[in-house]
Amino acid sequence: MDTEKKDCSVGEYFVKRRVLDELRLDEVAQKGTWSTKPTLGERLKESLRCSVPRLKHTLLSWIPVLSWLPHYSIRENFIGDLISGCSVGIMHLPQGMAYALLASLRPVFGLYTSFYPVLVYFIFGTSRHISIGTFAVISIMIGSVTERLAPDIDFPANCTNGTDLDARDAHRVEIACSLTVLTGIFQILLGVVRFGFVVTYLSEPLIRGYTTGSACHVCVSQLKYLFGVKPARFTGPLSLIYTLVDICRLLPETKVPELVVSLVALSVLIVVKEINECYRQKLPMPIPIEIIAIIAATIIIHFADLTSKYNIDVVGEIPSGLKAPRAPDVTLFSDVIGDAFAIAIVGYAINISLGKTFALKHGYKVDSNQELVALGLSNTVGGFFQCYSVTSSLSRSLVQESTGGKTQVAGVISSVIVLVTVLKIGSLFADLPKAVLSTIVFVNLKGMFKQFLDVPLLWKTNKVDLMVWLVTFTSTILLNLDLGLAVSVGFSMLTVIFRTQLPRYSILGHVSGTDLYLDTDTYKEAKEIPGIKIFRSSTTIYYTNAEMYLEALQEKSGIEIGKLLTAKKKQERKLKRKQQKEKNKAKKEAKKQRKAVSRLSKDTFSEMNERKVSAGLKEQSQGDVVALGLTETSPNGLSIGQVNEAYQHDTTMSDSDSETGYQGDNSINNVSQRGNEEKERAVRSGTHSIILDISTTSFVDTVSVKTLKNIFRDFGEIDLDVYLAGCQACVVEQLEAAGFFSESIPKSRLFVTVHDAVLHILKKLGDTDFVLDVSCSTQM
Secondary structure (H helix, E strand, O other): OOOOOOOOOOOOOOOOEEOOEHHHHHHHHOOOOOOOOOOHHHHHHHHHOOOHHHHHHHHHHHOOHHHHHHHOOHHHHHHHHHHHHHHHHHHHHHHHHHHHHHOOOOHHHHHHHOOHHHHHHHHHOOOOOOOEEOOHHHHHHHHHHHHHHOOHHHOEOOOOOOEOHHHHHHHHHHHHHHHHHHHHHHHHHHHHOOOHHHHHHOOHHHHHHHHHHHHHHHHHHHHHHHHOOOOOOOOOOOHHHHHHHHHHHOHHHOOHHHHHHHHHHHHHHHHHHHHHHHOOOOOOOOOOHHHHHHHHHHHHHHHOOHHHHHOOOEOOOOOOOOOOOOOOOHHHHHHHHHHHHHHHHHHHHHHHHHHHHHHHHHOOOOOHHHHHHHHHHHHHHHHHOOOOOOEEOHHHHHHHHHOOOOOOHHHHHHHHHHHHHHHHHHHHHHHOEHHHHHHHHHHHOHHHHHHHHHHHHHHHHOHHHHHHHHHHHHHHHHHHHHHHHHHHHHHHHHHHHHHHHOOOEEEEEEEOEOOOEEEOOOOOOEEOOOOEEEEEEOOOOOOOOHHHHHHHHHHHHOOOHHHHHHHHHHHHHHHHHHHHHHHHHHHHHHHHHHHHHHHHHHHHHHHHHHHHHOHHHHHHOHHHHHHHOOOOEOOOOOEOOOOOOHHHHHHHHHHHHHHHHHOHHHHHHHHHHHHHHHHHHHHHHOOOEEEEEOOOOOOOOHHHHHHHHHHHHHHHHOOOEEEEEOOOHHHHHHHHHOOOOOOOOOHHHEEOOHHHHHHHHHHHHOOOOOOOOEOOOEEO
16 A cells, blocks of 8 residues: 655545455455465363463463462551451351341351351462352342252151241251252353353343342342341242232231341441441441340340240251261252252353443453352362352452452451351350341342342443343343343343344435545535445344345435336336337238238239230231331230339338337347346436445354345346455455355455545546545545
């Protein structure tokens, strides 16, 4: 490409080059035919190659703690991690016990879940700021499975009509552990096969709508503790509605002491958390109101003996010490496989979204596949130690980051606090009211309920995302967590399909003084070039929208190819019938002519015979006639002996008619030629060329290739030239592989830019009436 410098003001440029079609581009840019991708054999050979650097790299990528812990700076990071770890550890205690109730397990199992998985993530995780452990959404998903597979009715007590709580809770722990191990296995497998991108199919509106709907499930599940009632258990679609209706029905049976405890604890928690929010910049660490509320409530209930006086429901005995690992019950895998996959995806989606948020804020990278493996190992190992599924918690992660946490050492410190509680302090919380734990759950759902503010924001910004949010929220509320997730993902996929099926089609016009071609409906200065239609789609052309692409092309260009082809064929058939009719007429005239000639020859022969018979008589009287100076004439005025020209005249007329008949084909052809010439002139005065701007197309399939071929063929039949512009290199390769280019569609029909195609067309037509007013000079 030749470039020239030109005295231009700032922001202007001048380019001088030849018009480039695909063939010229290959020459100018020297398109390579080599392949930069290694072959399958080379990749296999490389994967099996073993060396010390490769082994070290693999080890560090699979166990990230080995890459950063040896370089850990105690002076810079330890103080922040210590304060952060203590703050998060104090939060782990009440949240672990409270969220265990959501999972329909005893509080101690929430403490286990706040210990083991955190240590595993410390070794294998890549995020420095997220806090792994119990989370409300995952807990309620676990609880829906444990209650479904181990309902109270299956564990009747021997002596009373009640429920054998010990047997029920033991079986629910087995279910939760089996579900957690299977969830971890799914996550590990997806991480090993580098399937971390699966979370990209869960858009942010989908995740936020799903977590908001899950928060509603969490709230309804905790109402029974706030009011001290025991509603019936419902499963399947609309179970949330049925549960809410049943709680309202039981409101007259509310235990007033438990309601009072709930309201007092809720008020204190809300007020102090608002203080933390308002003065977070001034406070060295948030006021640990949750642990304070637990300690205070336990002391009051214990020393006031409110349990026996008012029958307040408390946590009960919390065993001290850790339990030995135990293998999960694999026979339960078939019953929980669907739930395990849903929990694996939702847990990972929440984890990676928080991890990437903090990584972007603090300038480091989070490996999505390694995060999947780390979360899977946390769940798998935790399942053997009677933990249930974990993910990162928004509230704890914010505290860990805001209080100065720099690495996952903060997680280890928080685990130490949980461990001390489990070993020595846990038994002291036997008189802790469940209503207080429920209020802690309620208060921590504030962030999720604030996501309702997404609705007016999405209404202003993107209504399709708003539909995804609303459908996800509604389906989660009405269809429960598992079916709701499936429906929301399906609807989200449909919106992607609909967006590609309903793109924006536009006719482009030239902006005077530039080489820009913009939508004529959007830009006033974009003017169409006479005789040239430039058509563009806003998305890739493939099998779902190929037919609509053709329809939009005809509608926008005003050229209805079907009608024009039908009219042309009809005209050709009419012309052929007329020609055939003229040929038949000419044959009839020729036949008549041959008959007339035959009669003429017969009459002439008989006349010649008569003349021979009377020849002697004429010679005998000839002298007398001559002597008198007379000439004998026939009755028709012709002299005897002269040739009768009447038949010659008829013959001439017949010949003339014959010529006229035989010239019918030529006259029709002349009419046809004149008609075609007039049509060509009409076309040239209107549209004579179409340019398809396919710069937005990132790939082509067999349907789109066939559609483009049909466009070239059909428009070519009505004498319209079609050109392609802006085709990406990968698309050109796909077109070549599909056999798109041929003698009828050469590569010279494919141009680098729309401007190149326009200049080529104008030069081809020799159009001197229309001159492009552009700031760059182009050499043909």
